[in-house]
Amino acid sequence: MANLKELRKRIQSVSSTMQITSAMKMVSAAKLKKAQDSIIQMRPYANKLKEILQNLNATLESSEGAYSSRAEVKNILLVVFSSNRGLCGAFNSNINKLARKTADEFAAAGKKVFILCVGKKAYDYFKRLDYPIVGNEGHIFDQIKYATVEALAERLMDQFRNSEYDEIHLIYNQFKNAAVQYSIVEQFLPVQKPELKEVSSIDYIYEPQKEELVQLLIPKSLKIQIYKAVLDSNASEHGARMTAMHKATDNAKELQRTLKLEYNKARQASITNEILEIVSGAAALNG
Template sequence: MASLKEVRNRIVSVQSTQQITKAMKMVAAAKLRRAQDNILRMRPYAQRLNSILSNLTAQVGEEVASPYTVQREVRRVLIIAITSDRGLAGAFNSNIFKGVNALIASRYAAQAAAGQVTVMAIGKRAHEYFSKRGPIIGNYTHVFGQLSFDTVREAAEQAMAGFSMGQFDEVTMVYNEFKNVATQVVRAEQLLPLVPAEAPATPAAATSNVDYLFEPSKEEIVQTLIPQSLKVQLYKAVLESNASEHGARMTAMDKATENAGELLKSLKLTYNRTRQAAITTEILEIVGGAEALAASQ
């Protein structure tokens, strides 16, 4: 049985850990509110922009050529893996690692066998993990320090340049989509090539399509809108991951605080039992010594 001092030291240690996890939970909750507001504002804009772009691409067809809509045989693949910079967020980062590995196994097994799967890691955890396992491009471990559209644009431009120059035939993002504080869903979403909207299946659906008027020209609008939309889509994925990270960390720290409380109860019970046993032992020793002294007189 552990001594009273050992149990007391462990109680102090667990109490300190509980204070830290409580503080981290409060910090994560404050950051989550801001991150949640950001992604809720971004979603409608990104979805509408993507819808407009898909419809435009379908309407102009081959009239306006864009390097981002070219369909090629998929030989070289770029996977953009988005994680956090820090841990202590439960399975948040490991789920991305599993998601990327599952995507490669199910969709890009032939490319992986040929060594043609490259990873762009956004977040320190992704960079540390994938840099030891295969080819990696870019160093975007600074993105979440000052998260903004400008900090994400550099990564989007590198992926777009690689695709347009033929270095990659397909670009896919893997990230955690924010549902609520306790739920994050791993998503694998194709970024490039841009897929036009499917043709309507019925005449009724066709009449609901928007007839766009182009000013100044189709070429200029599409050439400007497509790169902007791709950057927005990656920025949205990063915002989703950022909100998911804070939600996962808040949940993990809340659970850690509860576990520390349960452990404290157990340790205090052990401490009281150990103290009572020590007191009982001391009383027996005193009584025994008194009886021995009385018998010797």
């Protein structure tokens, strides 16, 4: 059994840790509310815009365009969204594992895979692997602004148009609630056409022509798609960190309770031993 001094130090250490995790939980909860509101408000708009664009694109007679599928796919870019900091449970490990699995599958199919990291944790993970990293855009999460995300989207669109990459995929955590996030792979470019059975039967009135509308809407839709991924990842990070810190605080409380019980037992045993020594000493003197 550990001595009383060691137990007191451990109890103090656990108490300090519990205060830190509890404070981090409250901070993440406050940030989560704002991040959650942002993605919930953005998601319906982004999904509807994407749906309209896909249905419009599917009705065109020609599929040729700057953002259409390539005849041969050789170079693939994976844009991996992670966090810049840890202490958020399995948030980063899940996204890194999915990204590596996806990269390995493309590489096994004979494709050349490139990685663009949006977050320090993804960069730290992939720099140890053999896949070429073309950049780290983790600064986006320092202060999320549409203008910053728009610049990233425009650069990716330019690289696709210039045939630097034949496909671009987004890998990020999709937010559901504070306790649940889904790691997903989403094709960014080329623009996908929906299956024939998924094409909406809504008869739109176009002004100007369909082809011109597609060229106007595609860049806007792609920028919104990237922005939605950033907001999803940001909300997921705060939700994961809040949940992780909540569990850490509960574990610290349980450990503190166990240590206090052990401390009280050790203290009681020490007092009992002292009493026995005093009684034994008194008995020896009387004898």
